[in-house]
Amino acid sequence: MLDRRIREQLDRLQQLMAEQPFMVLTGAGISTPSGIPDYRDNQGVRRGRQPMMYQEFLSAPESRRRYWARAMLGWPRVRQAQPNVAHEALASLQSSRQISGLITQNVDTLHDQAGSHDVIELHGSLNRVLCLDCGQRSERDSIQHLMEAQNPYLAGVDAVQAPDGDTLLDPAFEARFQVPHCPHCAGERMKPDVVFFGENVAQVTAAKAMAAVEQAAGLLVVGSSLMAYSAFRLCRVVADQGKPLMAVNLGKTRADDLLDMKIEASCEQLLPLLAQHLSPSSP
Structure with missing residues (x-):
């Protein structure tokens, strides 16, 4: 009422x-x-940790490894949301x-x-992945299948869901992660087709x-x-x-x-x- x-x-x-x-x-x-999940509470204050910034994602392979390891576990929950x-x-x-x-x-x-x-x-949309090297876009599901095949050690790992398909993953799981390469040009700089913080x-x-x-x-x-x-x-x-x-x-x-x-x-x-x-x- x-x-x-x-x-x-x-x-x-x-x-x-x-x-x-x-x-x-x-x-x-x-x-x-x-x-x-959302980013902010009722007072407009950001919850939890700082999200990855665009320049951080671009600057170092380890940043992209950290991002994609967490995102691989977070995507299924976003995809299944109704x-x-x-x-x-x-x-x-x-x-x-x-x-x-x-x-x-x-x-x-x-x-x-x-x-x-x-x-x-x-x-933007998490359903698409953009290659920063060749500019081609791929369906997120196809990139997800690629990551799951290359990183079977993460199968069954549970991680707390965070905003925008991110997860709270123990850093110990990130070091071995194989970052996806672009199906079009084999480039290593793939990002979700979304606007990062700082972008x-x-x-x-x-x-x-x-x-x-x-x-x-x-x-x-x-x-x-x-x-x-x-x-x-x-x-x-x-x-x-x-x-x-x-x-x-x-x-x-x-x-x-x-x-x-x-x-x-x-x-x-x-x-x-x-x-x-x-x-x-x-x-």
């Missing part, structure tokens, strides 16, 4: 979104009910043209699996996201602390344009001072209700 204040906020959000479709920006909070009711609600809203589109910071492809289309992946969002992707929010009637942020500048800047543009900027998020966001309204409720609780209220068949 929703308390009175949240019900009133939901009614206001529904009224605004019924007038013209908003763009939606999602973060890790929408995928945590699907079993994928969309939850919040993803499905947004797919329904998009199919009925109640939202103008989706931008996501997540790299799990759960929006696509739920039926959303033309999703702008601000930070810039691709210019084409950033421009596409910016154009989408500039053209939208408003922006609804779902499950994001907005601590990443690539997402926060989109909110700032919407606020500067004087358009509605709303959020459904448990806890602090970087844009709290810009928001017209923040509904502090779980995504999986609120979004199905929003989709129900905005449905063309609703009274």
Whole structure:
């Protein structure tokens, strides 16, 4: 049951979104009910250890060995994750043209699996692997099979899941790890096709996201602390344009001072209700 204040906020959000479709920006909070950990707590503070930085990944073979050893164990759980009711609600809203589109910071492809289309992946996707030597991309599953065949000693090793397909693996397991080579050029510098910490969002992707929010009637942020500048800047543009900027998020966001309204409720609780209220068949 929703308390009175949240019900009133939901009614206001529904009224605004019924007038013209908003763009939606999602973060890790929408995928945590699907079993994928997030990076930050409700105060926007990063959990656990520092994630691997882009320059660290590029600079040394041992860094790439450490990354891929942990990622090999983390990928199956990401691959097996299923969309939850919040993803499905947004797919329904998009199919009925109640939202103008989706931008996501997540790299799990759960929006696509739920039926959303033309999703702008601000930070890329773990489903692809990019070779930094030849520029070719490979399916992650094919690289996963290669790593598992080359590193049978890790079969059955259990590791605690971390955000973005990472795991908390004992360093003792990393030294023997055979890093995958590119199937196209045999290069050793393979990376997941995602934006690492310290790496810039691709210019084409950033421009596409910016154009989408500039053209939208408003922006609804779902499950994001907005601590990443690539997402926060989109909110700032919407606020500067004087358009509605709303959020459904448990806890602090970087844009709290810009928001017209923040509904502090779980995504999986609120979004199905929003989709129900905005449905063309609703009274």
